[in-house]
Amino acid sequence: MIVDFIRPHIVGMPPYQPILPFEVLSAELGIPVEKLVKLDANENPYGPLPEVREGLAALNDLHIYPDPESRRIRELLAEYHGISEESIVIGAGADELIDLIMRLVLAPGERLINCPHTFGMYAFDGALNQAEVINVPRQADFSLDIAGIEKAVMKYKPKLLFLANPNNPDGGLIPTDQIKALLKLPLLFVLDEAYVNFSSEESRWINEVQSYPNLVVLRTFSKWAGLAGLRIGYGVFPLAFVPMLMKAKQPYNVSVAAREAACISIQNVEKLNRNTALILDERERLFSALASIPWLEPYPSQANFILCRVVGRQAAEVKEQLRAQGILIRHFNKPGLSDHIRISVGRPEDTTKIMTALENME
Ligand SMILES: Cc1ncc(COP(=O)(O)O)c(C=O)c1O
Numbered sequence: 001m002i003v004d005f006i007r008p009h010i011v012g013m014p015p016y017q018p019i020l021p022f023e024v025l026s027a028e029l030g031i032p033v034e035k036l037v038k039l040d041a042n043e044n045p046y047g048p049l050p051e052v053r054e055g056l057a058a059l060n061d062l063h064i065y066p067d068p069e070s071r072r073i074r075e076l077l078a079e080y081h082g083i084s085e086e087s088i089v090i091g092a093g094a095d096e097l098i099d100l101i102m103r104l105v106l107a108p109g110e111r112l113i114n115c116p117h118t119f120g121m122y123a124f125d126g127a128l129n130q131a132e133v134i135n136v137p138r139q140a141d142f143s144l145d146i147a148g149i150e151k152a153v154m155k156y157k158p159k160l161l162f163l164a165n166p167n168n169p170d171g172g173l174i175p176t177d178q179i180k181a182l183l184k185l186p187l188l189f190v191l192d193e194a195y196v197n198f199s200s201e202e203s204r205w206i207n208e209v210q211s212y213p214n215l216v217v218l219r220t221f222s223k224w225a226g227l228a229g230l231r232i233g234y235g236v237f238p239l240a241f242v243p244m245l246m247k248a249k250q251p252y253n254v255s256v257a258a259r260e261a262a263c264i265s266i267q268n269v270e271k272l273n274r275n276t277a278l279i280l281d282e283r284e285r286l287f288s289a290l291a292s293i294p295w296l297e298p299y300p301s302q303a304n305f306i307l308c309r310v311v312g313r314q315a316a317e318v319k320e321q322l323r324a325q326g327i328l329i330r331h332f333n334k335p336g337l338s339d340h341i342r343i344s345v346g347r348p349e350d351t352t353k354i355m356t357a358l359e360n361m362e
Pocket residue numbers: 041042092093094095096119164167168192194219220221222228232233
């Protein structure tokens with residue numbers, strides 16, 4: 001049997017549940033792509049800047065392998081953040097960096113701490129890397145169980161802690177004093193700031209990395225810059241960690257197109273921030289509208305999505321009813337989360353469409 005050749009821990013792993021591509025959904029639902037309202041993957045509804053589209057069309061080095069060290073984008077990011085370029089590593093999305101960090105740090109059987117409910121890739125990549133994932137669940141309001149994490153660290157001696165700030169799926173922030181307490185733990189603390197551009201300034205830790213020996217901060221161009229389809233993100237690391245990551249990563253992990261799009265985006269931050277401001281305004285409008293539905297309890301969010309508890313009806317059914325109308329949202333079929341739905345913040349017209357559908361739901 002061919003599977004006998006495969007490493008047993010992978011054979012036994014459940015697959016990651018990604019969202020379906022646009023075209024597949026469109027064919028399944030019989031609704032044209034342009035009529036779908038896609039609020040299921042926290043993408044940026046405004047897409048890339050027009051300057052990025054122009055820059056990509058003008059590229060003339062697509063036949064040449066990309067710079068393995070992504071020098072130009074690292075220089076631009078260093079200048080933008082006021083940090084050293086030697087501390088930055090570029091990945092094919094933050095996802096690649098999550099896996100790379102684990103491959104670099106964890107030998108089979110070594111441990112990482114994960115705090116569900118949260119972004120699924122921490123546990124998924126942990127399993128893929130044959131690590132032991134120690135789950136310290138969050139409280140009912142999604143806040144961290146700090147005492148639980150500290151106890152688990154004493155007991156299991158994990159090497160890594162992954163936390164998203166703001167967290168996915170609820171959009172909540174970790175208070176500063178909790179982050180400071182966690183930084184005292186004897187492990188590498190990876191703070192995933194994928195959504196931080198949608199939250200307050202003081203929630204950002206990227207400039208603190210060199211002040212601690214064990215802090216890593218991850219960022220992505222997927223959400224803020226509308227480049228999810230191009231796959232580019234970055235991490236800021238303690239300086240001594242970077243040469244090791246550079247050694248372990250695939251040499252040409254970031255495509256020429258992704259690198260170009262990211263460089264243009266970072267040179268046009270003001271324009272990106274205008275789109276962010278539109279999303280923040282829309283988040284407010286969507287939140288109030290969702291709160292007015294008697295059977296929904298939205299959680300305040302610092303990200304570009306809103307999680308809602310569904311009371312008195314089936315969350316999975318709400319998702320299905322919206323889907324039949326071409327409105328896509330996320331439902332998680334997990335214990336403790338299965339009565340929730342997550343809605344990405346879209347454009348004003350997307351809010352109008354989803355709210356009309358929710359208000360008219362039988
Ligand atoms: C918390 C968090 N981190 C990272 C990512 C992945 O980012 P990227 O698209 O850069 O791989 C996501 C995507 O949904 C996310 O929710």
